[in-house]
Amino acid sequence: MREKKIYVLAILGTILMVATMYDILVVMPDEAQQGAIGKMLLVHVPAAFAAFTFYGVAVWNSIKFLIKKDFHADSLAVSNIEVAQVFTLINLVTGSLWGHIIWGIWWTWDFRLTSQFMCFMLYLGYLLMRPAVADATQRATMSAILAILAVADIPLVFFAIRLRDARMQHPSPVLETGKMDPSWWTPFLLMWLVYLLIGGALIMLRLRQETVRREMDSLRRELHAM
């Protein structure tokens, strides 16, 4: 049943991806000021939105674990965070490539890219810590707390870098979404949906692995008891 859901999500995501990419690459004209690279916005920003969606679900499940001690919530949290990290990485790499063409530099410490990078670093710590805790309950509790502390930090990082940016005037490769051409909203939202569908399939795959790991933990306990 779960495998069927994974296939459905993956196939839907792939079909929608092909259709959206055809629209973006072939049908849509190049952006007026930036040329072809302007369309990078349709890969770069939806990846960030997808990442934030998954981080949000992960934090919600982390809070749910702390309240209800439901290990399924912990499994959902780690699966969502791992997939969110993938989309954050896409956001960072495409942002860097975009910046290289527009500004001639591979990286700029502007508030958007830096906030994303800090998000990546915070949750990388989360993923690094998990294998280092032997006990399942402790691991789940520590992970939940880490996820909550990290999410509390992200708005502060955003404002801190923005304050610094106001003083230092770093170039910003990302267009303000408010200034985006109205005809771009459909491919933008479709691209976000593509990422959500494919991300959803990946999360379900990862979730299955967490379930198997819990089964392995209980088998190990049974072996020790024998």
Added chain:
Amino acid sequence: MEANELYFFYGYSAAWIIVLAYVFMLVRRGRRIDSELTRLKSLVEDRER
């Protein structure tokens, strides 16, 4: 091909290469834990016998 379009192609490729790399990582990890699960199950069965 202009640098502009080339980097646009790199960007799209990078996005899907990263997703594919993660899928391979998941599949590899999945195989590893499935084999470990089979091993543990057979150990438990042996002990029960």
Added chain:
Amino acid sequence: MKRDLLAALFIARKDLRTEFRTKEALNAAVSFALVVLVLFSFAFDLERSELYDISGGLLWIIYLFAGSLIVNRSFTREVPNDCLDVLVASPVPAWALFLGKAISSFTLLMVVELVSLPFYGLFNNIIWMKTFWPHFCLMLLATWGITVTGVAFSAVTVNVRLRELMLPVLHYPLLIPLLIGAMEMSTALLRGDAVDNGPNLRLIVVFDAIFTSLSLYLIEFILVT
């Protein structure tokens, strides 16, 4: 409530007394701060005016590295002989235990910072005495932020393998907003810039408020597991 606060102060006093008797962590932290200072002096060969531009950044990196040695020990010192289990099982509420540990680590870190500041001024020819009191207030606020998050992570990593490695990996990214505010304010104060430090100060205060309340609330979950 009053009894719990007294318990927190009692725990702080216990930790401080232990530390001032042995001075293990203090000596190590001060020595480490001095070593890092010396390394930075060799790493950057700058004009005096250029040094003032990086003065705040340099200072807070030194404090951060030395601070890690102090906060790392706050809960891990209780691990031998099951002292942590005894503390958790005691009638002292988790938040009071955490507060006591945070107060003692904060005091120790302030001592390390105040001892390293004159050496920092000496090695880099930076005049810090003119703006000492505003700088001291900044140190109080920013150090509290470093301490409270560090002690929380120390509690989190008590049972984690490679604890000494994990704590900086988890702690440092979290401190970025605090450090940005503190570094900018320090640089502005040391350079004598006529800038509005209000936004940075607000950032530091908000950081302290958020993470103090979050840590006090979440410590129950950390210690009970």
